Amino acid sequence: MTILIVEDEEILRKVLKEKFEENDYSVVLAMDGEAAINLARKYKPQLILLDLILPKKDGFEVLKDLKSDFELKHIPVIILSNLGQDEGIKKAFDLGAIDYIIKTQHPVNEIVEKVKHVLLTGNGHNNR
């Protein structure tokens, strides 16, 4: 199972990579929005964890691009951001995100659990 993690903050990227690898996922990392699209095309991951504020192209645009790409639109996308404004959350769901996680509100293990759950059931739980 391959997951693509799009995160511009190095420390967070490091912890996420370590945690997911520990749980037997292969991890592809992207540091900005453009790389995210390119890597998604190249690796066709089973799931994408997507930050919103990113260099080059923001997460909403990345999400829009993914969902309008015939080959990528079926890949479940979980937003992993520290923005928590109601409109932003709504916008992410409207654009087709399967879940929205505010980073500070969850231990890293819980994020791994959420990813497992989505991959197992195909459902996000709208649990903010």
Next chain:
Amino acid sequence: MPPKKTNLYSFPGAVVDVAGDGKIVGWGKNAERVFGYSTKEIIGRQFSVVLSENAEASRKIISAIRKGKRLPYCEAFCKKKDGLTAKFAFAVLPAKGNARRATAYVVAYNVDGKEGKEEMEKIQNDFISVAAHQLRTPLTAIKWTLEVFMEDKNVTPTQRERLNDIYVSNERLIYLVNDLLNVSRFQAGTRVANKKKINIEEIVRSSLRLLLPNAKRKRQKITLKIQTQKSIAIADPLLLNEAFNNVLSNAIAYGPEGGEIAVVLGAKGANCLISVHNNGPIIPESARQKLFTKFYRGETERRLKPSGTGLGLFIAKAAVEANGGKIWYESRPGKGTTFTFATPLFIMKT
């Protein structure tokens, strides 16, 4: 906020030069922006074009211009080019010997124009989201790194305890940031209630489950009494949850060790009533005025809940009111303290 009377020039207001016969002879850049007329189309026209007719305030301004008299501060409604009316603050300053034959400068500042408000809201919103991201990112890095560290088998129990202390402190910072964000959202008006039909009992029960460990730590007993069959409300569940959580966690924090906390769900008229009672110390007279204001921390509050931010009840009140409800309390010697909030029930339209 209207500008201070003595300080009009410090605001990015419009400056208009007007001649004694009321004709506009000078029209600044800001005037173009706030009134909508370009310099070309307005020069030579009467200043009264932008003022609402027949208003006492407009007459005062016109008269000051005609007489070349000083008018330090006056609020009046103006008609902008787009036809919209907005409230402006004016000052008329005599200008003798001006090269453009102006006898008065009129300084105008849009006090509550839609444009100004939207701009302010945007600035506030941008600030909120930037602050959230900037503060939360390092907090997340600390949180997750500590988690990984604490799982390390080579960490001794003493070290783990210290790491846990750091973790707990970091969580407190995270809560504080959450509270601050909530407060700014309520104040910016961006926290809008997404009302729908909800079961209040479910919300109360899930919040109880969440906070039960805190009560257990203080050997407190929480009882829940349902006194009504009507528990379908029309409210934003997240707001309701926020309000109830704050009130209940206060009851736990300020209630005595081994005490009892009684939660009652009732109904009165068109409202659902949720009350939380604890038999802790009563709220002192000195605290009552400020109880729902933000950042208020009384002596008792600091002693019983040193980690509090002083934002809980402010948020609870804002959340309840955004749902169209009300919050109040009773605190009497020997009776303990009860916080109650009312929130509109769902009423079937027949």
